[in-house]
Amino acid sequence: MPYIPNTDDDQRRMLESIGASGIEELFEQIPADVRLQGDLDLPSPMSEIELRRHFANLADKNASTDRFACFLGAGIYDHYIPSTVAAVLGRSEFYTSYTPYQPEISQGTLQSIFEFQTLICQLTGMEVANASLYDGATGVAEAAIMASSVTKRQQWLVSECVNPAYRETLRTYAWATGYELTEAPRDGVASDLSKLKGRIGEETACVIVQNPNFFGSIEDLGEIESMAHEKGALLVVSFDPISLGLLKPPGEYNADIVVGEGQSLGLPMAFGGPLLGLFACKQQYMRQMPGRIVGATTDTEGKPGYVLTLQTREQHIRREKATSNICTNQGLCALAATVYLSTLGKTGLRQVAELCMQKAHYLADQIDGIDGCKLLSNRPFFKEFAIKCPAPVSEINGRLREAGLIGGLDLGRFYPELADCMLLCVTEKRTRDEMDRLAEALKQ
Amino acid sequence: MNVDKTIFEYSSPGRVGVTLPDLDVPEVGVDTLVGPENLRDDLPLPELSQTDVIRHFTRLSLANYSVDRGFYPLGSCTMKYNPKINEEVASLSGFANMHPFQDDSLAQGTLAAMYATQEYIKGITGFDAVTLQPAAGAQGEYTALMVFKRHHEKIGQGHRRIVIVPDSSHGTNPATATRCGYGIVKIESGQDGRVDLSALADALNDEVAAVMLTNPNTLGLFESEIAEICELVHKAGALIYCDGANMNAVMGWYRPADSGFDAMHLNLHKTFSTPHGGGGPGSGPVAVKDFLAPYLPVPNVALKDKLYYLDYDRPDSIGRVHGCYGNTAIALRACAYILTMGAKGLKEVSDNAVLNANYLLSRLNDAYEVPFDCRCMHEFVASASRQKALGVKALDIAKRLIDFGYHPPTIYFPLIVAEALMIEPTETESIETLDEFIEAMLTIARESQTNPDVLQSAPHNTPVRRLDEATAARKPVLRYVDD
Numbered sequence: 014m015p016y017i018p019n020t021d022d023d024q025r026r027m028l029e030s031i032g033a034s035g036i037e038e039l040f041e042q043i044p045a046d047v048r049l050q051g052d053l054d055l056p057s058p059m060s061e062i063e064l065r066r067h068f069a070n071l072a073d074k075n076a077s078t079d080r081f082a083c084f085l086g087a088g089i090y091d092h093y094i095p096s097t098v099a100a101v102l103g104r105s106e107f108y109t110s111y112t113p114y115q116p117e118i119s120q121g122t123l124q125s126i127f128e129f130q131t132l133i134c135q136l137t138g139m140e141v142a143n144a145s146l147y148d149g150a151t152g153v154a155e156a157a158i159m160a161s162s163v164t165k166r167q168q169w170l171v172s173e174c175v176n177p178a179y180r181e182t183l184r185t186y187a188w189a190t191g192y193e194l195t196e197a198p199r200d201g202v203a204s205d206l207s208k209l210k211g212r213i214g215e216e217t218a219c220v221i222v223q224n225p226n227f228f229g230s231i232e233d234l235g236e237i238e239s240m241a242h243e244k245g246a247l248l249v250v251s252f253d254p255i256s257l258g259l260l261k262p263p264g265e266y267n268a269d270i271v272v273g274e275g276q277s278l279g280l281p282m283a284f285g286g287p288l289l290g291l292f293a294c295k296q297q298y299m300r301q302m303p304g305r306i307v308g309a310t311t312d313t314e315g316k317p318g319y320v321l322t323l324q325t326r327e328q329h330i331r332r333e334k335a336t337s338n339i340c341t342n343q344g345l346c347a348l349a350a351t352v353y354l355s356t357l358g359k360t361g362l363r364q365v366a367e368l369c370m371q372k373a374h375y376l377a378d379q380i381d382g383i384d385g386c387k388l389l390s391n392r393p394f395f396k397e398f399a400i401k402c403p404a405p406v407s408e409i410n411g412r413l414r415e416a417g418l419i420g421g422l423d424l425g426r427f428y429p430e431l432a433d434c435m436l437l438c439v440t441e442k443r444t445r446d447e448m449d450r451l452a453e454a455l456k457q
Numbered sequence: 458m459n460v461d462k463t464i465f466e467y468s469s470p471g472r473v474g475v476t477l478p479d480l481d482v483p484e485v486g487v488d489t490l491v492g493p494e495n496l497r498d499d500l501p502l503p504e505l506s507q508t509d510v511i512r513h514f515t516r517l518s519l520a521n522y523s524v525d526r527g528f529y530p531l532g533s534c535t536m537k538y539n540p541k542i543n544e545e546v547a548s549l550s551g552f553a554n555m556h557p558f559q560d561d562s563l564a565q566g567t568l569a570a571m572y573a574t575q576e577y578i579k580g581i582t583g584f585d586a587v588t589l590q591p592a593a594g595a596q597g598e599y600t601a602l603m604v605f606k607r608h609h610e611k612i613g614q615g616h617r618r619i620v621i622v623p624d625s626s627h628g629t630n631p632a633t634a635t636r637c638g639y640g641i642v643k644i645e646s647g648q649d650g651r652v653d654l655s656a657l658a659d660a661l662n663d664e665v666a667a668v669m670l671t672n673p674n675t676l677g678l679f680e681s682e683i684a685e686i687c688e689l690v691h692k693a694g695a696l697i698y699c700d701g702a703n704m705n706a707v708m709g710w711y712r713p714a715d716s717g718f719d720a721m722h723l724n725l726h727k728t729f730s731t732p733h734g735g736g737g738p739g740s741g742p743v744a745v746k747d748f749l750a751p752y753l754p755v756p757n758v759a760l761k762d763k764l765y766y767l768d769y770d771r772p773d774s775i776g777r778v779h780g781c782y783g784n785t786a787i788a789l790r791a792c793a794y795i796l797t798m799g800a801k802g803l804k805e806v807s808d809n810a811v812l813n814a815n816y817l818l819s820r821l822n823d824a825y826e827v828p829f830d831c832r833c834m835h836e837f838v839a840s841a842s843r844q845k846a847l848g849v850k851a852l853d854i855a856k857r858l859i860d861f862g863y864h865p866p867t868i869y870f871p872l873i874v875a876e877a878l879m880i881e882p883t884e885t886e887s888i889e890t891l892d893e894f895i896e897a898m899l900t901i902a903r904e905s906q907t908n909p910d911v912l913q914s915a916p917h918n919t920p921v922r923r924l925d926e927a928t929a930a931r932k933p934v935l936r937y938v939d940d
Contacts, residue, residue, distance in 0.1 A: 014802055016538055016730070018887035019809050027816040027888060031832075036808045039815055039832055040710055042679035047716040053709050054580040058799030061542050068793065072551025074566035076559060085556045088780060095475040097510050105525035106518035109539050111733040114531075114869070117919040118859055120460045121521035122735040125514070128464050131936035135501045141935045144736070147592035150780030158636075178780045185754075185776035189603045191638045231495050259487060261497045274780065284567045285557030285781025286592070287738035299933065305736065309937075310929035313914075318460075318921035322929040328595070328632035329869060333641045338632035340595040344736030352514060355464050356474035358504040364477050367487060374490055375482035393491035410560070422558055445481040 086438025123319035138264020139293035146290030149274030160219035229397025258366030279353030303337030468503035532879025535727030568765035583712030584744035597722025597741025617666035687717025706835035709804025809884035836881035
């Protein structure tokens with residue numbers, strides 16, 4: 014076994030030191046009546062060559078972006094990943110280490126998390142960020158729970174224009190924790206502000222919105238902020254980090270807690286995981302934040318260094334009184350985002366955002382004129398927009414596939430009233446040629 | 458010398474680390490596209506050349522200890538070697554560049570691997586159904602307790618509000634139960650470090666929803682009375698959950714389902730060799746008995762007429778616990794590991810993990826106090842109580858081990874052993890490595906008598922010395938500010 018160095022002779026020497034007659038004897042703690050009889054039911058082992066071939070065959074059965082140009086988004090995006098990201102993530106000093114419990118030999122991980130927290134603050138305009146959570150969906154749920162512990166209120170209000178998978182996750186967490194979740198309806202492709210306002214009450218812990226929302230539209234955050242704060246509720250904003258290369262950040266709208274899916278920042282789509290939950294809030298709520306946090310300090314000689322901090326919030330100290338049960342962060346994914354943002358920087362991220370937005374508007378313009386197609390997005394949007402199709406979405410997507418394209422999301426899956434409607438996404442990777450082919454396929 | 462200055466201090470206006478294509482469609486002013494009121498004035502991100510970026514993160518990496526560098530006996534974390542072929546196959550473009558919301562028919566490769574992983578987990582644990590959705594062990598615990606809660610609601614037992622945890626449990630257990638709306642009752646471990654059956658019997662009543670138990674437990678001891686424990690719990694109408702953090706000890710020997718557990722989670726990043734990544738991503742699949750299967754999260758990977766598909770038709774499900782389907786690329790690595798090892802290989806993993814731990818124990822229990830000094834499973838907990846009497850704490854021993862080139866054992870847990878040193882060698886270490894570590898531990902035990910100062914002031918050769926955690930928590934500095 015390549016990963017087990019002990020030889021028969023090694024085992025004999027070790028058993029001698031232990032004073033055991035055989036390995037069997039070491040398992041005497043397991044009573045006979047609960048022991049497994051016979052072997053585990055598993056396939057016969059594969060060599061590296063066979064394993065490589067097996068997985069290559071499986072990978073070939075997937076319609077990856079190697080073969081298709083992807084216009085599918087809806088929370089997971091086909092953005093370009095600069096070569097620096099894989100170069101850094103491939104260093105086993107990073108990927109074969111663990112949670113930095115021993116700061117003296119974990120400064121690489123700790124400092125990179127400190128830089129990650131800083132970058133997320135710069136991006137969102139917020140004051141403090143944590144070391145990351147599992148993903149955007151659970152991040153929203155953590156934000157809601159945190160809002161309830163800050164406000165001592167029991168109700169969460171979420172706009173119907175928030176990603177449906179996030180709302181489903183919120184529903185699960187609300188039920189489990191015993192909080193009450195209410196949804197506020199949409200008006201077309203944005204939150205219905207008057208209905209939203211009507212649903213905010215004295216027991217509302219937080220108002221949860223997404224910007225740009227699930228339909229790609231830019232919400233009226235200024236308006237929503239006053240509604241929420243007027244009633245003493247916290248404003249929780251789910252954001253797309255790429256959009257913040259151009260758009261006004263949630264911090265400037267006086268958001269209290271912001272959450273984002275960080276996959277766009279240097280992580281492959283990987284069929285939806287691992288993802289990266291970005292989480293930031295106002296300084297005043299810092300001690301109620303879930304998850305790991307890194308802080309700067311000095312060592313005994315006065316040299317600067319970094320440690321895990323504010324640990325009295327956490328499960329390993331506080332046990333049942335912890336702010337969350339979360340143990341780790343998404344370490345390596347947060348590192349990817351740190352390298353991504355460092356590589357692109359101020360100019361690069363703005364350029365990515367602008368390419369997405371310009372191209373998305375180009376495609377929307379091309380589609381809007383097509384017979385039977387209708388642009389549903391009647392407000393400013395970023396890189397995604399919704400259209401009404403001349404045929405069922407599955408049929409359209411089949412047609413697009415033949416043209417080498419992965420089409421958009423069938424909105425009817427989540428919004429039954431939006432049958433035959435599709436959510437399209439355009440990233441900086443899409444070319445004019447690909448977009449023209451998409452428009453062409455819609456004309457047939 | 459510092460590890461490196463921060464990335465922000467490298468910034469210089471006008472630098473960029475990558476080039477992007479020119480716009481290939483007619484340009485429209487961004488003001489026109491979305492309105493100036495929606496645009497930000499300033500984007501305060503750093504500006505770096507590619508050389509700066511790579512050098513900076515390479516320097517940071519060199520300040521990290523890692524499994525690829527040396528022995529990492531961090532108890533309860535199973536820091537085993539991470540096979541390189543697993544990284545390679547999981548990174549194949551056909552897997553990495555797959556959008557999660559495509560038709561199932563276009564994702565048969567990934568779905569097949571996910572389905573196979575579920576099946577293998579069933580085989581290894583003895584349970585009937587598996588979800589890969591939980592993103593980490595703690596979320597696996599949470600998912601399993603939600604499944605219990607939903608079940609109790611369904612059968613009219615929703616009044617059960619209590620979860621019992623032993624005092625040796627990992628902190629996530631009580632924290633998770635609270636998150637699920639349960640109250641906690643803690644039971645004290647018996648003299649032998651295992652569950653005290655009479656204490657458990659006393660705690661059980663009609664209010665109890667579940668018992669959470671780690672087996673082997675966090676002291677590295679197998680709960681020999683597990684069948685009786687499960688029976689007792691079931692008699693009280695409660696369910697019993699297995700924290701599978703220590704599954705590395707028992708593969709091929711024991712399947713938790715067979716002894717009466719109702720559900721468990723596995724940590725793919727422990728037992729199944731996926732990298733710990735500096736703190737994640739992990740993966741915490743949950744396995745359950747048949748009667749709990751309907752409650753598992755939606756969607757789940759299923760197979761019908763030779764087509765793998767995401768099954769959303771699960772009306773009794775607790776719902777989603779993840780934005781997609783969990784940390785799929787981590788499951789791919791675990792799948793590759795299981796396929797490499799096979800049944801015989803996984804049993805050899807546990808054989809050698811237990812052998813290595815007992816070997817260390819046999820060589821260290823003269824120099825160090827071992828509160829539960831009997832044969833252990835894959836790990837054991839020693840105590841620095843003798844050294845403490847000389848003014849040397851477990852923390853000092855941990856820091857001194859760094860000087861000898863090792864990652865220290867776990868010292869913050871379990872709470873029931875004072876000055877705990879929780880040591881887990883794993884099966885991927887050789888006898889030579891263990892012998893060298895033993896020598897270091899024995900040297901440190903001697904130093905605690907002859908030269909305690911060298912321990913108290915350790916580590917000596919690291920990029921930074923002991924850090925001031927108290928000030929860090931009292932006056933938090935959580936981001937870089939240019940001043």
